[in-house]
Amino acid sequence: MNRNIVEFRLAPGDVSAIRFGLSPGHELCNAVRVLQRPEEHPLQWGWLRSVRSRMPRQPFDVLRTVIGAEGYFPDFFTSTPTWDMRPADEFARLREVPVGLIRADLSKMLARSTGERQRAIRQMHDDPLRARAMLADAFEAMWEAVLAPHWVQLERILRADIAVRSRRIATDGLGGMVGSLHRTVEWGDDAVRVELRMHREALDCRGSGLVLVPTVLTWTHGCSVLTEPPAQPTLFYPAQGVTEAWARDPGSSEAALGALLGPARAGILLASHAERTTSQVAADTGLAISTASHHLAVLRSSGLVASRRDGARMLHLRTPLGEAVVGAAL
Template sequence: MDRNFVDFRLAADDLRAIRFGISPGHELCHAVRVLQRPEGHPMQWGWLRGVRGRLPRDAFELLADVIGVDGYFPDFLTSTPAWDTTPDDEAARLREVSIEQVRFDLHKMVLRSSGARQRRILDLIDDPVPARERLADACLLVWGAALEPVWPQLERILRADIAVRARRIASDGIAATVGALHASVSWSGDAVRVQLRRFSDTIDCRGSGLVLVPSVFGGSGCNVLTEEGVQPTLFYPAQGVTERWARDQVGVADALGALLGETRARILLTAHAARTTSQVAADLGLAISTASHHLAVLRDGGLVTSTRAGARMLHERTPLGEALVGGAG
C-alpha cells in the first residue's frame, strides 16, 4: 500500500521555528462537517444536542457547500493561527482575504463537487467580492449559534493541550513532543513528517516556521496547510476531548470551586489573558487586597505567574494552570 507523507522541513538548529496556535476558523469548519455527518463524530454528540435547533439555515447551507464533508476545504477560511487568535480576529481577517485567493481556493472546491452544489460554488466565483462578504457573514452567524456558547470550554481544552505540549518540550525535547502529537506524526531528522491518506509534499519552513494547532472538532486525524503563501500549519487532535467536553460552564466552575475555593476558581478561570491585580479585583468585585491574597496563593501553587511590566504586575495562568482548567472541562 502506498504511503503519503508531508514533510515540513526546518532548520536543524532553529527550534524556535516551531510554535503553537489556536484557530477558531478551523474549529468552525470542522463543526460544519460534524453537523453534516453527526453519526461519525460520537465525541460531539453532547454538543450536537444543544445546537441542532438553533442553526441559521441559509448561512449553514452556504458554508456546507463551500466546506464539504471530507478532505480539503478553502484555506482562506482559516487564519494564521496564533496563541491569542480570537473569533473576532478570524471574522476581520476573512473580509480582507485577497480576491485571488478566494477564487483559487473555490476553484479547488469546484473540482471536488458536482451537480447543484458545484453550480452554486461557480456562482460564488463569478462574483467573488460579494461572495467573500456572504461567507464572512455566514461564518459569524453559524459561529454565534453553534460555537460561541461553548467557546470558553473549547478554548480551555485547546490552551491546556498547548500548555502540556510546551511543558513536554522543556522536559523531553522537541522530537519526543512532536512524536507524541499523533500516531501519524514523527520527527524525521530536520523535518516534522505527517502521514496522510491522499497527499504528499515537502514544505520548506525555513524562515516561516511551522505552527502546531490542537483541534477539538478536527476528529481523530491530522490536517495540514501547505499552499504557497500560506503559513505552514499542522492541525492535530487535542488531548482531553470526551463526550462531555461541552458541558455547562457552571459545572466546570463548580468543579474547580470544590478544589480551590470559589474565588480562586473564578480568578483562575479568567486568567487566560494577562491582567493587573486591579483588573482582577474589578472583574470579580473584590477588594484589591483580597485579589492580591488569592493571586499569591495561586502563584505559590504554580497555577498563576506574575510578571512586572513597568509599574504594573500582570497575572496569567501557567502551563499547570492551563492543564488544570482544561482537565476540569
C-alpha cells in the first residue's frame, strides 16, 4: 500500500540542523479547527467550555472560511517558528505579509473550496490588501478571546515538551528523540519522515535545517508540515502530557507547585521562562532582594533554575528540569 510520506533529508550526523520552535499562529489556526469540530477533540473539551461564551462570531467566521476544517490552510498564517516567538510578533508579521504570498496561498484555497466559501475566498484573492487587513484583525480578535487567557499555561506545556525532547537527544540520540515525537514519525538514513493523510514530498534540508514544533491544540490526525519557502521546513507534532485539564485556572497549577516547593519558589519558577535579574525577580514577586536571592539559590542548587552573570547583573532562567517540573504540574 502506498503511503503519503513527507521526507526531510538532512546531512549525515548533522544534529545542529534540527532545532525547536514555538508557533502561536499555528496554535490559533488549530483552535479555529477545534471550534468547528469539537466532537473530534476530546482533549480540548475543557478549553472549549471556557471559551465558547466569549468567542467573537464575525472574526471566527472570517478565519474558518479561509482555514477550513481540515487539510491545507494558508502558510502565511504561520511564519518560521522560533524559540522566542511571541503572539505580538505573529500579529505584526501577518500585517506585513507580501501581497504576492497572500494571493498565492489563497489561490490554493480556491482550488480546495466550493460554493459560498469559494466566492468569499475569491473576493479576498482579488483584493489582497483588504484581505490582509481583515484577516489580521480577525486573527488578533480571536487570539485575545480564545487563546490569550490560556497562553501562559499553553506556553509552559510547549516549553516543557521541548525540554524533555532536548534531554532525550543526549540519552537516546537524535533518532530516538525523533522516533518518540509521534507514531507517524520515524528517523532513518539521515532523514526525518512523517506519514500524512493527503500529502507526499521529499525536501533537501541540508543548509536550511528542520524546525520541530510541539502543539497543544493539535490536529485530529497528529502531525502537519510546512514545506514551502519562504518558511523553513517545519514539522508540527502533538506535545506530550496534554490532558483535558490543560486549560485549567493558572492558580491551580501554582497551588500544585506551591505544595511541592512552597508558594514563593513556585511563583519564581513559574515566571522563569524568560531571563530575569535578581532585582526583577524580587519586584515581580514582591519579595526583598535578599529573600529572592535565597529562593533562587535553592532553586539553582535543585537544578530547576540556571544563573549566569552578565556584567554586573545575574540572570536567572528555568533549566530543562525546571521546564519538566512546570509541565508536570500542568
